[in-house]
Amino acid sequence: MDHAAFLQSVVATDPDANTGYRTFKLGDFEFSRDAYFVTVKWPAQGQTRSHQMHADDFLRAMMRDVAWGFFYGWVNFDEVLGTRNHYGKVDMYAGAYNASFREAGVDYTQQFETPIIMATFKAILKDWVNEGFDPFAAPEETGSAFGAKHGDNIAAIDRTRIATKRMPGLEGDSPLRDDFPVNRQFADVSQDEPEIHAEPGFEGQLHAFSLFKYLSRSDVTWNPSVTSVCKQSLFCPTTEEFVLPVFHGNDRVEWFLQLSDQIIWDVADKDTGEPRARITMNAGDIAAMPADIRHKGYSQKRSMLLVWENATPDLPKRYESGELPPYPVAL
Amino acid sequence: MQQTQLGSLDNYRKGNIEVIKGKASHYAMSNVFEVASHAAPYEKVVVGKNLKYVIETLRAQGVSPWFCASHDEFAVALDGEIDVHFIKPSDGALVAENVEGTVKLEGEPSGQKMGFVRLRRGHQALLPAGAAYRFEARKTGVLLVQTILGSASVEKWADICIQ
Numbered sequence: 316m317d318h319a320a321f322l323q324s325v326v327a328t329d330p331d332a333n334t335g336y337r338t339f340k341l342g343d344f345e346f347s348r349d350a351y352f353v354t355v356k357w358p359a360q361g362q363t364r365s366h367q368m369h370a371d372d373f374l375r376a377m378m379r380d381v382a383w384g385f386f387y388g389w390v391n392f393d394e395v396l397g398t399r400n401h402y403g404k405v406d407m408y409a410g411a412y413n414a415s416f417r418e419a420g421v422d423y424t425q426q427f428e429t430p431i432i433m434a435t436f437k438a439i440l441k442d443w444v445n446e447g448f449d450p451f452a453a454p455e456e457t458g459s460a461f462g463a464k465h466g467d468n469i470a471a472i473d474r475t476r477i478a479t480k481r482m483p484g485l486e487g488d489s490p491l492r493d494d495f496p497v498n499r500q501f502a503d504v505s506q507d508e509p510e511i512h513a514e515p516g517f518e519g520q521l522h523a524f525s526l527f528k529y530l531s532r533s534d535v536t537w538n539p540s541v542t543s544v545c546k547q548s549l550f551c552p553t554t555e556e557f558v559l560p561v562f563h564g565n566d567r568v569e570w571f572l573q574l575s576d577q578i579i580w581d582v583a584d585k586d587t588g589e590p591r592a593r594i595t596m597n598a599g600d601i602a603a604m605p606a607d608i609r610h611k612g613y614s615q616k617r618s619m620l621l622v623w624e625n626a627t628p629d630l631p632k633r634y635e636s637g638e639l640p641p642y643p644v645a646l
Numbered sequence: 647m648q649q650t651q652l653g654s655l656d657n658y659r660k661g662n663i664e665v666i667k668g669k670a671s672h673y674a675m676s677n678v679f680e681v682a683s684h685a686a687p688y689e690k691v692v693v694g695k696n697l698k699y700v701i702e703t704l705r706a707q708g709v710s711p712w713f714c715a716s717h718d719e720f721a722v723a724l725d726g727e728i729d730v731h732f733i734k735p736s737d738g739a740l741v742a743e744n745v746e747g748t749v750k751l752e753g754e755p756s757g758q759k760m761g762f763v764r765l766r767r768g769h770q771a772l773l774p775a776g777a778a779y780r781f782e783a784r785k786t787g788v789l790l791v792q793t794i795l796g797s798a799s800v801e802k803w804a805d806i807c808i809q
Contacts, residue, residue, distance in 0.1 A: 481718065482772050503650050509769040513761040520774065521732060521761050526722060527652075527768025543720040543770065545792050548699035550720065570694045572678070572701065572790070574724075576651045577661070584667075591668050594675065595661040599653035599724070601693050601701070602663075602675035616648045625696040643695050644803050646671040 324431050325438045335464030337442050341435045342425040344407055348443050350462050355396055357409045357423040364421050366395045371460035375560035378450035381436050382475050382538055389564025391609060394588055405432045414587040440472045451535035453556035477540035484524045491524060492532040500617035501531035530554055530619045539622045547627040556617040564609040566631040568643045569624050572601040576618035581611045606634040607641035653679045654725040655788055663808055676806040678703040682788045692801045700799060704789040710781040712751040714740040719773040719793040723765035726787015730771050732760035733778040740778060747796015
């Protein structure tokens with residue numbers, strides 16, 4: 316199917332007469348929203364099961380799932396709903412990684428071709444994100460997600476992770492952010508640039524930029540962008556404020572290096588959601604997120620976080636099969 | 647506005663792990679300023695490892711040996727003021743294509759001087775594949791290097807991690 320065909324695959328009702336929002340179907344799942352809540356329904360044991368989330372929480376989570384292209388592994392919208400990326404196909408699930416739902420047999424998972432679920436999620440965001448609400452922004456920086464449908468915010472929801480081939484600012488690579496304003500919480504971050512003194516004939520071959528200046532001008536939260544590529548090793552720094560809108564489940568080991576301020580991480584079992592640890596990371600701290608956990612971060616002030624990913628193909632299979640241990644270092 | 651907290655060799659506050667189930671060592675957590683403060687100048691201490699890929703922290707103090715890699719590497723200055731000087735080798739590749747990670751060179755390689763970049767806190771430099779480079783700290787500091795585990799990498803996890 317081409318792009319237009321995928322868009323045509325989106326199944327939606329006409330706008331509700333009272334709220335103005337459409338209801339969407341994705342396979343056996345149904346997504347609806349009202350002034351305050353999103354309701355998701357699915358079949359289980361011959362019945363229809365349902366789950367509700369605050370509309371703002373749901374939209375922030377779905378926005379990350381779309382912007383990250385379903386990311387590495389699991390994106391848990393909350394303790395019930397989420398997606399699992401199979402890189403070409405994506406599982407939508409309800410209760411499948413919640414011990415109680417699993418035990419009761421009321422969980423449900425359905426797999427979709429990536430473009431199909433992506434088209435549906437984008438259509439939901441387009442319809443349900445109102446004018447004045449930016450799901451990428453910190454709560455202090457944006458208006459309300461609530462109320463009957465009023466306008467839209469297409470520009471806000473079209474932002475994605477920035478792809479970089481080698482390093483931002485190199486010729487033909489991703490741009491720097493010199494035209495963006497400095498975020499209000501990074502007003503004290505130095506904006507000075509490195510000095511480049513190239514000998515004649517080597518102009519353009521030496522390259523440096525201010526990573527902290529670049530991050531201080533990020534207009535989104537919890538949305539990593541690549542800033543250096545060493546084969547399959549990707550530095551993906553990001554700026555964080557308030558709470559990571561999803562509980563990210565790892566299909567590989569990833570690492571966090573706190574570049575400024577503090578983030579506190581809740582870590583839980585990937586499959587059951589049982590708590591495992593609470594990690595407080597200050598500037599200079601570096602820690603691994605093992606391949607068998609899910610994590611959610613809290614940043615009371617906007618902070619800079621270096622997310623480090625290994626994009627080597629087939630890692631999910633190697634971890635899932637037990638070929639690779641979930642922990643990166645044997646101590 | 648709350649002040650932005652950036653760490654340094656002289657001022658860092660290591661975090662902690664409250665374990666509910668499992669072991670603290672599963673998270674291989676350390677603090678790059680603490681590690682650098684206990685390291686020899688330009689000792690390439692691995693603080694992050696993802697299969698063959700690593701993040702190393704270096705105490706930048708004085709002048710480093712010359713280094714080279716067959717692939718791109720990247721350096722981020724987290725403290726201090728550090729110059730990175732580059733040479734384009736004139737006698738063919740200094741490191742074979744199939745050798746990964748940073749290779750420490752014996753002395754200054756022959757070749758053309760490419761120039762230098764001066765890094766201060768928060769600045770990132772490309773260490774391009776095939777070029778020889780050397781760090782010169784104008785003010786002692788800390789570098790992160792994104793690279794691949796190699797002959798110059800030093801692993802001492804038991805000494806640096808919260809357990």
